[in-house]
Amino acid sequence: MGPAADTDRILAEVDRAADEIVAFTSDLVRIPTVNPPGDAYDVCAHAIGDELARRRFDVEYIAADGRPEHTAAHPRVNVVGTRRGGPGPVVHLNGHFDVVPAGSGWTIEPFGGVVRDGRIYGRGVCDMKAGIAAALFAVEAISRAGVRMPGSVEISGTVDEESGGFAGVAYLAECGRIAKGRTSAVIIPEPLNVDRICIGHRGVYWFEVTARGRIAHGSMPFLGVSAIDGASRLLQIARDELMPKLAARRTAMPVAPPGACHATLNVNGIEGGQRVDGIQTPCVADLCRVVFDRRFLLEEGFDATRAEVEDLVRRAREAAPGVQFELRDLMVVHPVRTPDDSPLIAALQSSIHRVLGRAPSLVASPGTYDHKHVARIAGVPHCVAYGPGELELAHQPDEYCRIEDIINATKVIALAILALM
Ligand SMILES: [Zn+2]
Numbered sequence: 001m002g003p004a005a006d007t008d009r010i011l012a013e014v015d016r017a018a019d020e021i022v023a024f025t026s027d028l029v030r031i032p033t034v035n036p037p038g039d040a041y042d043v044c045a046h047a048i049g050d051e052l053a054r055r056r057f058d059v060e061y062i063a064a065d066g067r068p069e070h071t072a073a074h075p076r077v078n079v080v081g082t083r084r085g086g087p088g089p090v091v092h093l094n095g096h097f098d099v100v101p102a103g104s105g106w107t108i109e110p111f112g113g114v115v116r117d118g119r120i121y122g123r124g125v126c127d128m129k130a131g132i133a134a135a136l137f138a139v140e141a142i143s144r145a146g147v148r149m150p151g152s153v154e155i156s157g158t159v160d161e162e163s164g165g166f167a168g169v170a171y172l173a174e175c176g177r178i179a180k181g182r183t184s185a186v187i188i189p190e191p192l193n194v195d196r197i198c199i200g201h202r203g204v205y206w207f208e209v210t211a212r213g214r215i216a217h218g219s220m221p222f223l224g225v226s227a228i229d230g231a232s233r234l235l236q237i238a239r240d241e242l243m244p245k246l247a248a249r250r251t252a253m254p255v256a257p258p259g260a261c262h263a264t265l266n267v268n269g270i271e272g273g274q275r276v277d278g279i280q281t282p283c284v285a286d287l288c289r290v291v292f293d294r295r296f297l298l299e300e301g302f303d304a305t306r307a308e309v310e311d312l313v314r315r316a317r318e319a320a321p322g323v324q325f326e327l328r329d330l331m332v333v334h335p336v337r338t339p340d341d342s343p344l345i346a347a348l349q350s351s352i353h354r355v356l357g358r359a360p361s362l363v364a365s366p367g368t369y370d371h372k373h374v375a376r377i378a379g380v381p382h383c384v385a386y387g388p389g390e391l392e393l394a395h396q397p398d399e400y401c402r403i404e405d406i407i408n409a410t411k412v413i414a415l416a417i418l419a420l421m
Contacts, residue, residue, distance in 0.1 A: 007354070007415060009145035014137065014411045017144070021137045021410060022120060022403055024051060026113030028097065028129040029122035035098035035162045038074040044097045045077040048132065048157040055140050057081030057155065062177060064167035069160070076167035080156045080177060083139055085149030088421045089184035092154045093139075093413065094370060095132035095387075096161030096168060099124025105397035119400040126389025126401040131189025132157055134388055134406055138414035151184070151421040161370050164331075169370040173377035180379035185344045185420055187413065189387025190369055191394055194405045194412070195356055197348050198385035200253060200337035201365040201372070202260070203296040205305055206268070206330040209234060209313060211288045211323050218282030227288040228272045230323030234316035235290065238265060242312055251297040253337060253364040256391075260366035263300060266293040291330065295366075298335040333368050336375040336383075344382045347419035348412065355411045386412070 014021075031044045049059045064076035102110035102123045110123040120130065132155075139153050156178075158168035172178045178186065192198045211231040216224025246263035255261045272288025274280060296305040306329075313325050338345060345362070352360040365371075365385065374383040388409035389401040 006145065006147045010141050010147060010414050011355070011411050013141035013144040014407060014414060017137050017141060018403070018407055021133050021406055022115060024136070025120050025125065025130050025133040025401070025406065026115055026122070028132065029113040029120065029125050030111055032111045033098050033124065034101050035160060038069065038076065038098065038159065041098070041159050042075050042077050045079040045157060048097065049079040049081070051136060052079070052081030052155060055083075055136065057083050062172065062175070064159070064171045067167040067171065069167050076159045078156060078158045078168055078172060080154055080172070082152060082154050083143075083149070084152045085421070086151055088149075088151030090152045090154060090182065091417050091420050092156065092178055092183045092186045093135035094156045094158060094169060094178075094186055094188050095128050095135060096159065096165070096370065097129060097132060097157045098159050098162050099127070099129075100162050100395050103397060108398055118403050120403065120406075121398065121400045123399055125399055126191040127394035127399070128190050128387060128389070130389055130401040130406045131191065131387035131409070134189050134410040134413055135187075138410050138417060141410065141414050142418065147418070149418070149421060153417060154183075158370070165370045165373055170373040170377055173373050178374060178378040178380065183378065183380050185382040186374045186380055187344070187416065188370055188383070188385040189409065189413065190385040191387055191389025191391055191401070192363065192365070192385050193390055194388055194408050195352055195358060195360045196363045197345060197352070197360055198363050198365050199345065201335060201368045202251065202253070202255065202298070203302060203305070203335040204331065204333040204368055205294040205296060205302065205309070206291065207294070207309060208289055208291045208328045208330055210326045210328070211272075211320075212326070213284065213286050213323050215286040216284040218284060221284050224284030224286070225322040226284050227323060228285045230316065230320040230325065231270065231272060231288040231290050233320040234312065234325065235267065237315050237319065238312055241315075242308070249297060249300065251299055253298060254362050255366055256363040257366065260295070263297050264295045267291070268293050296335065298337055302332060302334060333372050334376060336371050337364070338384050339381055342382045342384075343420060344384055347416040348384065348386050350419060351412045351415035354415060355408055
């Protein structure tokens with residue numbers, strides 16, 4: 001980090017920009033970029049792009065051409081701004097601008113961008129439009145302070161993180177816009193609390209098991225084979241044998257909350273036999289499908305995880321003769337972890353210490369986020385999530401972000417950028 005006087009001037013510039021940071025955040029909240037289906041992406045990409053251009057960034061718009069979800073009705077448009085400094089490292093700050101649907105239970109207009117009692121309210125404010133504002137004004141404060149950047153900064157606003165990020169960060173990584181050799185480090189200002197640095201996440205394996213039986217008259221069920229009975233045997237074995245094994249496994253990654261340090265299995269949905277809200281006829285169910293969400297640990301790995309699921313299905317076959325079971329993979333996300341000695345972690349640790357006066361903690365996310373695409377597709381190992389807002393408020397009614405947190409995160413990001421360069 002530069003001389004102490006530089007640091008002081010940058011921190012003062014962030015404080016001075018507080019009203020602009022709040023205004024830009026609430027402007028973004030007022031654009032209802034709801035995903036699904038992916039509303040107003042074009043408008044939001046341009047709102048971010050216009051602001052970047054006003055701050056003398058070079059701005060590019062990158063539409064996810066070729067992706068099936070990029071349609072005329074719902075174009076998937078990403079924006080990247082570049083502020084060139086010296087020939088040093090390229091620090092990339094990435095924020096997704098899609099938000100989940102508002103849902104019910106709000107006492108405040110979810111897309112009003114209301115500012116009240118030191119907080120900004122609205123869907124997506126903490127997850128993660130405040131983070132985008134923090135990234136932009138961190139760079140702006142460095143330049144207003146007259147501090148020359150030895151390297152360059154890129155700020156991207158991307159789509160679809162809430163639905164997997166394939167037309168967003170994954171797309172930027174696939175087309176080489178975020179890439180090993182080009183990008184030195186990536187900070188994703190997701191809401192993980194201002195004194196926590198998120199160093200990765202567990203793996204995800206979504207799979208579907210289809211049970212097929214034989215239809216018969218419901219008055220003589222013994223003449224058929226119930227697919228629902230078969231599926232329930234599978235669920236019973238999962239509950240009695242597999243789940244206790246998973247609960248006993250624990251990762252060395254600091255996943256928060258602590259319950260998520262273990263391997264887990266959730267049943268996302270089950271569908272079998274007749275629709276319960278339809279007209280009923282007396283039939284033995286010949287089809288039942290179950291979708292599972294298995295979160296696996298870095299230490300487990302995907303191959304062993306899948307082999308264990310195959311074994312579960314094999315056990316169900318033995319327990320339910322006459323039922324045919326079929327396993328189908330729906331999605332695999334491998335676990336990621338930032339290397340312990342990453343300069344990115346050190347830069348954020350010292351900056352958090354300087355701004356907040358306390359030591360940060362390292363956490364890993366219970367779910368996944370765009371880190372996976374940066375690590376796996378772009379091949380950039382130096383990636384973390386750090387940003388304003390409380391994780392617990394994301395996706396909730398009356399979502400808000402404390403202005404004080406946004407200002408502090410902006411300061412931390414500014415100092416971390418310089419420390420990395
Ligand atoms: Zn998010």
